[in-house]
Amino acid sequence: MTDPSALHDAVVTPGTVDLGGVARVFTDVFEADGTVVFVVDPDRRQLEVGASQPPGGVDERDLRIPLGYGVTGLVAMNGRPVTLVDDTPRNRAHQRLLGLVPGGTVCRLCVPARGIGSAIVGVIAIHRHRRVAFTDADAHRAQRFADLVGLRLHAESLLEAAEEHRSQRDHLIAHATSAQEAERRRIAGDLHDGVTQALASLAFHLSAADVGLSALADTEPSAAEAKLQIQSARRLAGLAYDETRVAISGLHSLLLDDLGLVAALESLTKNVPQLHIELRGDPAAGIELPDHCAAVLYRIAQEAINNSVKHAEAQHAVLSIRRVGDAVVLRVSDDGIGFDVEKARADARSATSEEHYGLSSIAERCALIGATLRIDSAEGRGTAVTVELPVRPA
Ligand SMILES: Nc1ncnc2c1ncn2[C@@H]1O[C@H](COP(=O)(O)OP(=O)(O)O)[C@@H](O)[C@H]1O
Numbered sequence: 001m002t003d004p005s006a007l008h009d010a011v012v013t014p015g016t017v018d019l020g021g022v023a024r025v026f027t028d029v030f031e032a033d034g035t036v037v038f039v040v041d042p043d044r045r046q047l048e049v050g051a052s053q054p055p056g057g058v059d060e061r062d063l064r065i066p067l068g069y070g071v072t073g074l075v076a077m078n079g080r081p082v083t084l085v086d087d088t089p090r091n092r093a094h095q096r097l098l099g100l101v102p103g104g105t106v107c108r109l110c111v112p113a114r115g116i117g118s119a120i121v122g123v124i125a126i127h128r129h130r131r132v133a134f135t136d137a138d139a140h141r142a143q144r145f146a147d148l149v150g151l152r153l154h155a156e157s158l159l160e161a162a163e164e165h166r167s168q169r170d171h172l173i174a175h176a177t178s179a180q181e182a183e184r185r186r187i188a189g190d191l192h193d194g195v196t197q198a199l200a201s202l203a204f205h206l207s208a209a210d211v212g213l214s215a216l217a218d219t220e221p222s223a224a225e226a227k228l229q230i231q232s233a234r235r236l237a238g239l240a241y242d243e244t245r246v247a248i249s250g251l252h253s254l255l256l257d258d259l260g261l262v263a264a265l266e267s268l269t270k271n272v273p274q275l276h277i278e279l280r281g282d283p284a285a286g287i288e289l290p291d292h293c294a295a296v297l298y299r300i301a302q303e304a305i306n307n308s309v310k311h312a313e314a315q316h317a318v319l320s321i322r323r324v325g326d327a328v329v330l331r332v333s334d335d336g337i338g339f340d341v342e343k344a345r346a347d348a349r350s351a352t353s354e355e356h357y358g359l360s361s362i363a364e365r366c367a368l369i370g371a372t373l374r375i376d377s378a379e380g381r382g383t384a385v386t387v388e389l390p391v392r393p394a
């Protein structure tokens, strides 16, 4: 007779549970001729064979028992152990799996394998060819072992479901972020091809009109007045052109598409004449990041730099991106006036300040890609925004 602690070794395996080992242990412990470990399928419609002892080859794959059908199916449905003497299952594949010759019978003990909250996740069916019935004490003992198997099977299926869920979620986020970037790219393209072109030709026509009026304006007061109007219209067209260009570059970074995250971050630091921003980049830092993560990190850097420019009154700022172990770390720091982070968060939560959504958008973006965010700031002591994104080892 096998030491029941062998069951522990079969159940507590790294990776997935060793059902073949489980079938062997039940067979040995109960001095039986074999054991079939049935598992409830993910749709909870039928039992499938997880493993059998002795191994049943093709019959294992062929045998499927609907829940509620036959003795085994009933045990899977109502969760009560059953002992049988002189039994012959109806299903041919089942008969072969039990090693039955035509007209032969077996003694059987079927116990449910119960998981968390007593959910039935399988049935363990032990059989003997000798006509030695299983006792109530056997049933009791088998049930305790079966529940260990059930807990392990249940934990495994929950883990699988959680992983499936996580990968669906990652997929959705990647999709949503790419869709958002595509939309920004489209708007930037429309602005560039439509509005900036129209403004450029407007400015051209206005300067032609200005030149045309020059001769008349010397003698005609109304023409001189019109010339002044045309000049201010030209200035406005120039202003609108510049503003549109700024809006376009804020909307979408062509560099991010073409040359990647570090190049795009570099251009962010150069596009701010008001503040000297030093880039400390590790060119390989973002190399194997999925596109949507690179886009999200870029947006975070953009927002943090905006804040340093707008609020910090800083002399100097540093934007860095580095690889630290299995993480990409993005950091924007400035030597400015700093602020009370808790208070800013509370203000952002209060209904009255709808306009301060920069910090909360940074936090939301971090949550989206599974990055952690730290904001270190104190009044008079500058600000550092640090984002750490774990990446899977290559
Ligand atoms: N780098 C910084 N230096 C100083 N103050 C900052 C900095 N970043 C954020 N703040 C403070 O936090 C507030 C909230 O920032 P944010 O959520 O981006 O909204 P907004 O920039 O629209 O005001 C800012 O109004 C500012 O007072």
Ligand SMILES: [Mg+2]
Binding pocket: 303, 306, 307, 357, 358, 359
């Ligand atoms: Mg802001």
